[in-house]
Every structure is written in structure tokens, then in C-alpha cells.
Amino acid sequence: MWKGVSNVSCLYHCGRSGRPGAYYVKSKKIIDTSDYIFTSERFINKKMFVDTKSSCRILDTFTYTYDEKLDYTKKAVAENKILSFITMGDPALYGMVGGLIDRFEKNDIAFEIIPGVNAAIASSAVLKRGLTGMGVTNTFVCTSYNNHDKSRKNLEKIAALGCTVSVFMGIDNLKEIIDIFAAYRSKQTPIAIVSNATWHNEKIIHGNLGNIMDIFNHDKVEGGLILIGDFLNKEYDYDLERQFIEMKKKEVKK
The missing domain is CATH 3.40.1010.10 (Tetrapyrrole methylase, N-terminal domain)
Incomplete structure (x- = not known):
């Protein structure tokens, strides 16, 4: 209290x-x-x-x-x-x-925190894509990036996971981030850069690890969140969904 x-x-x-x-x-x-x-x-x-x-x-x-x-x-x-x-x-x-x-x-000061919606969740909404999902991934990571050695090593570990990743404050180092992910994932891995999600000046750039730099250099955005992962284009797994539902039904019967 x-x-x-x-x-x-x-x-x-x-x-x-x-x-x-x-x-x-x-x-x-x-x-x-x-x-x-x-x-x-x-x-x-x-x-x-x-x-x-x-x-x-x-x-x-x-x-x-x-x-x-x-x-x-x-x-x-x-x-x-x-x-x-x-x-x-x-x-x-x-x-x-x-x-x-x-x-x-x-200082014994009473306070309250009202939670909000961060940029990754807002971007998921405007992209109309779930950050996790059946047959896509169960893991979602938020991180930030600068060009220090420790930051690079941490991002390499994250890239190797193969999960959905959102990179905050990374636009100025976009080329380095792409190079790190390209070492662990296919160049066809989709990527989206979302600037000012849900605002009147919202802007979205789509691409993949192989072409996003060319697209970004041609159509720059100011700031923005970097989202990387198959969640952007992988189809929902209905077979896995059915298996999951059947498993839950059996658990209920027990």
C-alpha cells in the first residue's frame, strides 16, 4: 500500500x-x-x-x-x-x-500507472497481423539496438531464435540490423517498418531482408519501428489449430 x-x-x-x-x-x-x-x-x-x-x-x-x-x-x-x-x-x-x-x-508518494499500447502492438494492429500465431511462432521479442558490441551480440542471439522481433530505436542502424538478421535467416524473411502507427501521418514500408534497404533508401521514413518475422506473410495453420482444439476437448473430458 x-x-x-x-x-x-x-x-x-x-x-x-x-x-x-x-x-x-x-x-x-x-x-x-x-x-x-x-x-x-x-x-x-x-x-x-x-x-x-x-x-x-x-x-x-x-x-x-x-x-x-x-x-x-x-x-x-x-x-x-x-x-x-x-x-x-x-x-x-x-x-x-x-x-x-x-x-x-x-519519498512515500502515492501514484498510479495507467498502462498503454506500445508501438509494437499498435503496429501489429495497423498491419493486421498477429505477432504470434498457429504455425508461425509462439515467441515475440522486443529489443532496441545501437552499434555497440554488446548490443550487436544480443541481437545476434535474438536473430538466431527465428521468432517475431520488433526493434525499437534502430532506424539509424538499419543496415547493420539487416546484416545481422541476414546471417541467420533467409533473405526472403519479411520485414516491415512502421512509422507513427495509428497516427494521421502513419507510414508503412514492406519488404524482406534482401530488398528492404533499396526500398527504404528510395522511400525514407522518419523514425519508425522495425518488425521482422514470418508472421507478416505466413499462412495460418488450420491443421495445427484442429489438433490443438482436439487436445483441449480430451483434457475437458478427463
């Missing part, structure tokens, strides 16, 4: 959508009643804040350190105000949740 003032909210909005109506009702309620909001206008649709209180202070999260954010939170506690942190995606995945949670717990 958290100690402290219960109306100090550590809120993470996700939605990942250019449509203000796409975020959760609970998130909307907290946004509209907050006295302080940490967010970034670079990643969040401004229309989300049209119903905030006139007295609400909206602060750029990237211009404050974690300790400065903690000071604002303490101020909100002292004033009996509601403070929220609004971001895209889900806080548990490449978010700022760790640095805040640790400070809040050590």
Missing part, C-alpha cells in the same frame, strides 16, 4: 493515436482534472488538452531532470493537487517509469 496523498497521479497515457478520442476514458478524466502535466508536445496531440483546467500548468518533460520532476511532485502533494505524466506508448517499455517509481517509493 502506497503512503502519501492519493490524488497525486503518475499517469502514463498511451493511445499512440492522432485521434484524441483514441485514449482511455480514465486517462481523459485525469488529464482534464490535473493541475500539473508533464508531457512532450513533440509526441502528443495537443487536442488531448483542450479540456484541461485553465489553471493547469503543462510542462515539457524533456527540460526537467528526474529530481526536478520529483520536486514538482512534492509540491503537488503539499498543495493537495493532481500531477500527471503523459506520454505515448507504454511506460514499462522504453519509458521513464523506473526513475520516477524509485523516487516516488523512497
Whole structure:
């Protein structure tokens, strides 16, 4: 049980959508009643804040350190105000949740985290493909990549698994990522690059390990998530589905 003032909210909005109506009702309620909001206008649709209180202070999260954010939170506690942190995606995945949670717990500050939809799940939706599935794979891996040796070795291990992989923050090193996967998988392995999934400026590039660099160089996107795996074009296995259903029926009869 958290100690402290219960109306100090550590809120993470996700939605990942250019449509203000796409975020959760609970998130909307907290946004509209907050006295302080940490967010970034670079990643969040401004229309989300049209119903905030006139007295609400909206602060750029990237211009404050974690300790400065903690000071604002303490101020909100002292004033009996509601403070929220609004971001895209889900806080548990490449978010700022760790640095805040640790400070809040050590200072006995009550908070709540509202889960969101990360870029991989949003991309799966716009691609109309399941990241796992019968006869495709049971394993889905999220990772990030930079050109350090440790990052390369980790990605090599992941590539060798043959499962569905989403690579965050990897566009600037796309050629290296493709080379790593090509060493472990067929050049026909499908790949999709999804930029701003579910937003009004959403963009999707399809290809495979053998041709994606040519396609990407011709039709560049700004940022984007890299998705690699047979889930993008492999047919659903109905025979495996029937076997699975029969097995479950036998278990029920027992």
C-alpha cells in the first residue's frame, strides 16, 4: 500500500493515436482534472488538452531532470493537487517509469500507472497481423539496438531464435540490423517498418531482408519501428489449430 496523498497521479497515457478520442476514458478524466502535466508536445496531440483546467500548468518533460520532476511532485502533494505524466506508448517499455517509481517509493508518494499500447502492438494492429500465431511462432521479442558490441551480440542471439522481433530505436542502424538478421535467416524473411502507427501521418514500408534497404533508401521514413518475422506473410495453420482444439476437448473430458 502506497503512503502519501492519493490524488497525486503518475499517469502514463498511451493511445499512440492522432485521434484524441483514441485514449482511455480514465486517462481523459485525469488529464482534464490535473493541475500539473508533464508531457512532450513533440509526441502528443495537443487536442488531448483542450479540456484541461485553465489553471493547469503543462510542462515539457524533456527540460526537467528526474529530481526536478520529483520536486514538482512534492509540491503537488503539499498543495493537495493532481500531477500527471503523459506520454505515448507504454511506460514499462522504453519509458521513464523506473526513475520516477524509485523516487516516488523512497519519498512515500502515492501514484498510479495507467498502462498503454506500445508501438509494437499498435503496429501489429495497423498491419493486421498477429505477432504470434498457429504455425508461425509462439515467441515475440522486443529489443532496441545501437552499434555497440554488446548490443550487436544480443541481437545476434535474438536473430538466431527465428521468432517475431520488433526493434525499437534502430532506424539509424538499419543496415547493420539487416546484416545481422541476414546471417541467420533467409533473405526472403519479411520485414516491415512502421512509422507513427495509428497516427494521421502513419507510414508503412514492406519488404524482406534482401530488398528492404533499396526500398527504404528510395522511400525514407522518419523514425519508425522495425518488425521482422514470418508472421507478416505466413499462412495460418488450420491443421495445427484442429489438433490443438482436439487436445483441449480430451483434457475437458478427463
